[in-house]
Amino acid sequence: MYDFSLPSEFERMYEDYFPRIYQHVFYRLLHKQDCEDLVSEIFLKVARNIFRFDAQEASFNTWIFTIARNTLIDSFRKRSNNISLDHCDALIGVDFDEQYAAIVGEDRKIVYKALMQLDDRSRQILSLKYFAELNNREISRLISVNESTVSTLCLRGKRKMRELLDEKVFYS
Amino acid sequence: MLNEKRYDFSQESNLKNRLFKEMTKEYEKARQQIVSLADDELEMVTAAGSGLNARKCPNSDKVCAECEKYSFRRCTLGYTKGGR
Numbered sequence: 549m550y551d552f553s554l555p556s557e558f559e560r561m562y563e564d565y566f567p568r569i570y571q572h573v574f575y576r577l578l579h580k581q582d583c584e585d586l587v588s589e590i591f592l593k594v595a596r597n598i599f600r601f602d603a604q605e606a607s608f609n610t611w612i613f614t615i616a617r618n619t620l621i622d623s624f625r626k627r628s629n630n631i632s633l634d635h636c637d638a639l640i641g642v643d644f645d646e647q648y649a650a651i652v653g654e655d656r657k658i659v660y661k662a663l664m665q666l667d668d669r670s671r672q673i674l675s676l677k678y679f680a681e682l683n684n685r686e687i688s689r690l691i692s693v694n695e696s697t698v699s700t701l702c703l704r705g706k707r708k709m710r711e712l713l714d715e716k717v718f719y720s
Numbered sequence: 721m722l723n724e725k726r727y728d729f730s731q732e733s734n735l736k737n738r739l740f741k742e743m744t745k746e747y748e749k750a751r752q753q754i755v756s757l758a759d760d761e762l763e764m765v766t767a768a769g770s771g772l773n774a775r776k777c778p779n780s781d782k783v784c785a786e787c788e789k790y791s792f793r794r795c796t797l798g799y800t801k802g803g804r
Contacts, residue, residue, distance in 0.1 A: 571729060
């Protein structure tokens with residue numbers, strides 16, 4: 549819980565959420581520059597609207613990830629007018645080789661390689677699970693998919709990620 | 721598994737500090753707006769309180785001048801019917 553009337557609490561929130569929001573967006577876009585543009589947009593919206601946050605209506609976690617989701621949807625809409633909100637291919641036009649080459653950490657290169665092989669829905673569910681820390685019911689409500697499908701896709705995604713990470717196959 | 725630091729792509733970003741500076745400006749603007757809004761709201765609450773008192777006057781069937789609670793051209797209970 550944060551007391552946003554104090555600048556130090558606002559900074560604490562940023563320290564807590566910057567990596568989580570960044571990861572969440574990166575998993576969807578797999579593109580560093582696009583991700584950073586969107587992360588900036590999300591946090592600036594958060595800062596502008598921070599005093600509108602009402603803890604009685606939703607948790608801060610739900611609030612900030614709702615802003616992240618809506619900002620992602622807006623960016624997908626800008627990319628194409630013909631995509632549905634959660635069934636869009638966010639990766640159109642991404643040069644994977646270039647993006648992969650720009651990643652410095654070897655462990656992250658492996659994760660990137662693995663993420664490239666997952667479909668958008670699985671990446672979305674994994675990021676909501678790990679970074680938004682939502683449970684299956686919350687994910688189900690958020691993306692309008694029934695809970696058992698969320699559970700199946702999550703297990704399948706985790707299994708696939710584990711296999712790919714265990715293989716430690718480097719992208720060449 | 722995926723939330724380990726070594727898998728965190730934000731570690732490679734130099735956006736964090738720059739963005740925080742921009743955010744702080746927006747945060748300060750939002751905070752200033754809240755402070756001025758608080759003053760306006762206070763005035764509204766005061767005005768609403770006066771209006772509420774006027775409606776709730778227990779002697780509203782009487783003209784103020786004939787009311788025992790009315791002396792020296794003012795209501796001793798603080799109702800605001802305006803001497804009607």
